[in-house]
Amino acid sequence: MASRDGPVVSGTDGSDFVHRETVAAHYQISWPPKKIITELAxxxxxxxxxxFAHLLLALLMLVKMVPDFLDRFDIFILEIEELEVPQPLKWEYIWLVGSLASFLGLIAIRKNRVLLLQIYFGLINLLSTVPILLAAMIYFKDFWKYCTEEEPEGLQLWLGYPVSVLWYSFIMVAMQVHIFTLIFAWKLILAWKNRGAAKKAQ
Structure with a gap:
């Protein structure tokens, strides 16, 4: 261990050590503060x-669409046919296909790829959020009728429950998942872009 009272370099009394305690500016750029690292994580x-919440919803949608898939392949299962599940609309197919973008999102998160995350962001907007908004418009009339009338008539029912209410339950959960997905994805895109800009500035 060096002694404070030991010999010093000529031309200094040894009190000019303060400059050696700081980190050079270009290293400070490459090592972001701990707060930023924690926020990224x-x-x-x-x-x-x-x-994962999106994938769970997609699994629920897939189960709902099983009767239609079986019909398309001419497979008859009496127990499933007796459920009389309503025929799926086009938005359901689009939304289900859009849920495949979740795997792209997981790859982007694992590899910290800005481009992949941007593509994921666009796909979620186009193939998940838009179909859910369309579904909300499709079932709004029946849902409003159910909420405002004491004995609503002409509602589509499934196992005694109004289809519009069941769909709105799904829509509310899915919309929250998509909104939070877009928020967190956008924050990561900005953070990763800023990090890339800082590296180029070096």
Whole structure:
């Protein structure tokens, strides 16, 4: 261990050590503050949870569409046919296809790829959020009728429950998942872009 009272370089009394305690500016850029690193990890974790929630909703939608898939392949199962599940609309197919973008999102999170995350962001907007908004418009009339009238008539029912109410339950959950997904994805895109800009500035 060096002694404070030991010999010093000529031309200095040894009190000019302060400059050696700081980190050079270009290294400070490449090492972001701990707060930023923590926020990045937090947003990645939150986005990952949103992606898994989206996949769970997609599994629910897939189960709902099983009778239609069986009909298309001419497979007859009496127990499923007796359920009389309503025929799926086009928005359901689009939304289900859009849920495949979740795997792209998981790859982007794992590899920290800005471009992949941007593509994922666009696909979620186009193939998930838009179909859900369309579904909300399709079922709004029946849902409003159910909420405002004491004995609504002409509602489509499934197992005694209004289809519009069941769909609105799904829509509300899905819309929250998509909104939070877009928020966390956008935060990560900005953070990763800023990090890339900082590296280029070096």
């Amino acid at each position: 937090l947003n990645k974790g939150r986005l990952r949870k949103c992606v």
